[in-house]
Amino acid sequence: MAAQPTLVLVLDLVGTLVFALDGALVALRVARLDIVGAVTLGMVTAIGGGVIRDLLIGAVPPATFSDWRYLTVATAGGLIAFLLGHHLERLSAPITVLDAAGLSLFAVTGASKALDFGLGVGQAVILGAITAVGGGTLRDVLVRRVPAVLHSGLYAIPAIIGSALTVAAIRLDVFGPVAAVAAATICFLIRMVGVRYGINAPGPPRRAQ
Amino acid sequence: MAAQPTLVLVLDLVGTLVFALDGALVALRVARLDIVGAVTLGMVTAIGGGVIRDLLIGAVPPATFSDWRYLTVATAGGLIAFLLGHHLERLSAPITVLDAAGLSLFAVTGASKALDFGLGVGQAVILGAITAVGGGTLRDVLVRRVPAVLHSGLYAIPAIIGSALTVAAIRLDVFGPVAAVAAATICFLIRMVGVRYGINAPGPPRRAQ
Amino acid sequence: MAAQPTLVLVLDLVGTLVFALDGALVALRVARLDIVGAVTLGMVTAIGGGVIRDLLIGAVPPATFSDWRYLTVATAGGLIAFLLGHHLERLSAPITVLDAAGLSLFAVTGASKALDFGLGVGQAVILGAITAVGGGTLRDVLVRRVPAVLHSGLYAIPAIIGSALTVAAIRLDVFGPVAAVAAATICFLIRMVGVRYGINAPGPPRRAQ
Numbered sequence: 119m120a121a122q123p124t125l126v127l128v129l130d131l132v133g134t135l136v137f138a139l140d141g142a143l144v145a146l147r148v149a150r151l152d153i154v155g156a157v158t159l160g161m162v163t164a165i166g167g168g169v170i171r172d173l174l175i176g177a178v179p180p181a182t183f184s185d186w187r188y189l190t191v192a193t194a195g196g197l198i199a200f201l202l203g204h205h206l207e208r209l210s211a212p213i214t215v216l217d218a219a220g221l222s223l224f225a226v227t228g229a230s231k232a233l234d235f236g237l238g239v240g241q242a243v244i245l246g247a248i249t250a251v252g253g254g255t256l257r258d259v260l261v262r263r264v265p266a267v268l269h270s271g272l273y274a275i276p277a278i279i280g281s282a283l284t285v286a287a288i289r290l291d292v293f294g295p296v297a298a299v300a301a302a303t304i305c306f307l308i309r310m311v312g313v314r315y316g317i318n319a320p321g322p323p324r325r326a327q
Numbered sequence: 328m329a330a331q332p333t334l335v336l337v338l339d340l341v342g343t344l345v346f347a348l349d350g351a352l353v354a355l356r357v358a359r360l361d362i363v364g365a366v367t368l369g370m371v372t373a374i375g376g377g378v379i380r381d382l383l384i385g386a387v388p389p390a391t392f393s394d395w396r397y398l399t400v401a402t403a404g405g406l407i408a409f410l411l412g413h414h415l416e417r418l419s420a421p422i423t424v425l426d427a428a429g430l431s432l433f434a435v436t437g438a439s440k441a442l443d444f445g446l447g448v449g450q451a452v453i454l455g456a457i458t459a460v461g462g463g464t465l466r467d468v469l470v471r472r473v474p475a476v477l478h479s480g481l482y483a484i485p486a487i488i489g490s491a492l493t494v495a496a497i498r499l500d501v502f503g504p505v506a507a508v509a510a511a512t513i514c515f516l517i518r519m520v521g522v523r524y525g526i527n528a529p530g531p532p533r534r535a536q
Numbered sequence: 537m538a539a540q541p542t543l544v545l546v547l548d549l550v551g552t553l554v555f556a557l558d559g560a561l562v563a564l565r566v567a568r569l570d571i572v573g574a575v576t577l578g579m580v581t582a583i584g585g586g587v588i589r590d591l592l593i594g595a596v597p598p599a600t601f602s603d604w605r606y607l608t609v610a611t612a613g614g615l616i617a618f619l620l621g622h623h624l625e626r627l628s629a630p631i632t633v634l635d636a637a638g639l640s641l642f643a644v645t646g647a648s649k650a651l652d653f654g655l656g657v658g659q660a661v662i663l664g665a666i667t668a669v670g671g672g673t674l675r676d677v678l679v680r681r682v683p684a685v686l687h688s689g690l691y692a693i694p695a696i697i698g699s700a701l702t703v704a705a706i707r708l709d710v711f712g713p714v715a716a717v718a719a720a721t722i723c724f725l726i727r728m729v730g731v732r733y734g735i736n737a738p739g740p741p742r743r744a745q
Contacts, residue, residue: 152530154484155477176596178385183450241601260474265678268573275572321570361739363693364686387594392659469683
């Protein structure tokens with residue numbers, strides 16, 4: 119049993135906050151959106167992954183609509199990022215870090231929620247990864263970027279690893295704050311190493327066409 | 328109780344019609360699509376918001392699939408717009424008006440349906456706004472435009488206001504044709520004033536990067 | 537009754553395979569993605585249509601998550617296409633053929649599954665067509681192309697025909713391997729004739745604007 123509802127809720131809300139900050143900063147940097155656009159993009163980024171997860175496991179209405187804390191945190195994150203964004207000289211570094219943090223936290227909470235809803239081990243790993251990459255993918259589609267999950271080799275892979283570690287910890291009955299933070303940290307570090315050293319998965323063996 | 332099923336159905340079908348006209352005209356103007364493409368984009372615009380709403384509240388199959396009037400009206404609207412579109416000198420004015428009308432009508436019907444399904448007051452306001460902006464957002468993504476909900480400050484805000492007025496009217500037990508049309512009209516006027524005078528929400532305090 | 541679960545499963549898995557090959561080849565040709573991106577795009581193309589179908593009829597979690605064969609076949613298809621793609625001089629011909637094959641197979645299986653879930657005749661035809669075009673539409677949005685369903689007149693139409701033939705065969709109680717392959721073949725041939733001779737649906741009568 120996962121049976122750590124408070125732990126998962128806290129991680130989920132922190133993930134919501136960092137993704138909202140991330141989405142709103144992307145709105146400022148890529149599309150120079152106004153306050154409504156920035157907050158909207160922050161909210162889509164923050165709650166998109168969880169909504170996709172909840173639709174796929176049949177948990178409707180999604181937690182976002184039945185629990186006000188998500189919408190409040192997402193809105194607050196978007197507003198904060200909009201107001202503080204102009205103080206930052208460069209936005210790409212905080213965007214990368216926040217995105218990696220949200221990816222890591224949602225991989226853990228998505229996998230945990232999938233097991234709670236009775237999905238099998240493999241399905242839970244996939245669903246955790248989808249939760250992790252979902253919000254950022256919606257964000258990128260809306261501002262017309264090719265989503266990171268497609269062009270960045272070490273984006274889906276750390277999400278799958280973080281999700282798999284979470285599923286393993288729950289099955290081995292050692293899931294708790296330490297295991298959750300460890301799984302998220304490993305995902306985060308792999309992602310950041312990939313960004314720092316520009317590591318990608320292998321490209322096509324020879325350029326096609 | 329909302330308890331105005333006929334009223335809501337009529338508003339929903341009118342909203343479906345104007346969004347189908349709007350989507351097909353966008354297809355002609357932006358992408359110069361053929362008849363199948365124009366009708367398809369009209370249908371996606373017309374039924375997209377309602378499908379998203381129904382998926383989120385668990386009303387599956389969505390009304391579109393259980394009630395043929397929606398698909399018939401959406402198809403007819405797309406065909407009409409395709410056939411009449413070439414008589415219009417300029418398409419941007421009718422597109423703007425039709426889009427604002429659909430936004431207003433779906434904000435009312437989306438909020439009403441959410442309350443019928445037992446969602447709370449705040450959740451119903453959000454869901455009404457999502458219903459209102461959903462079809463147009465799918466339309467814009469498919470023809471590769473940044474969605475209006477992101478770059479146009481007075482797009483999400485009138486939808487939220489129309490949705491909130493509807494929820495208030497239902498809770499105060501004064502919901503009926505007058506209240507519904509009033510809520511939709513207020514949403515419509517705010518949107519059109521925003522378009523006419525180029526009003527946007529505040530932009531970033533200083534350009535970031 | 538459809539009552540041909542094995543037949544439908546086989547067609548569904550073949551459709552999953554060809555769409556996975558197709559999506560991964562598109563990843564190489566259009567976006568030159570690395571192995572993770574190519575496999576991811578192959579999987580989205582392969583399972584996207586079925587996931588949309590299952591969400592719309594309320595079959596959650598979608599078959600993809602409850603039946604591992606889908607994910608295994610989709611992953612294998614993406615890997616094969618990635619590894620073999622560079623041996624192909626030109627990728628556009630195989631992409632077109634694979635995409636038409638997936639379109640045809642999913643039109644048949646989507647319509648059949650919709651009837652199994654109790655939807656009416658007309659709704660089943662629409663849902664079959666949505667299943668057929670869904671994965672390719674998600675693929676095109678992710679790599680920022682205008683989806684084929686919008687700009688290619690003979691894309692939605694063969695899907696609707698294949699889906700309608702399937703519904704007719706099931707209602708007339710003559711559905712079986714022969715009828716299923718015939719329906720898929722007719723859809724496939726119409727699509728390929730349209731591609732070969734550049735046939736499109738009628739364009740706008742006079743260029744608007």
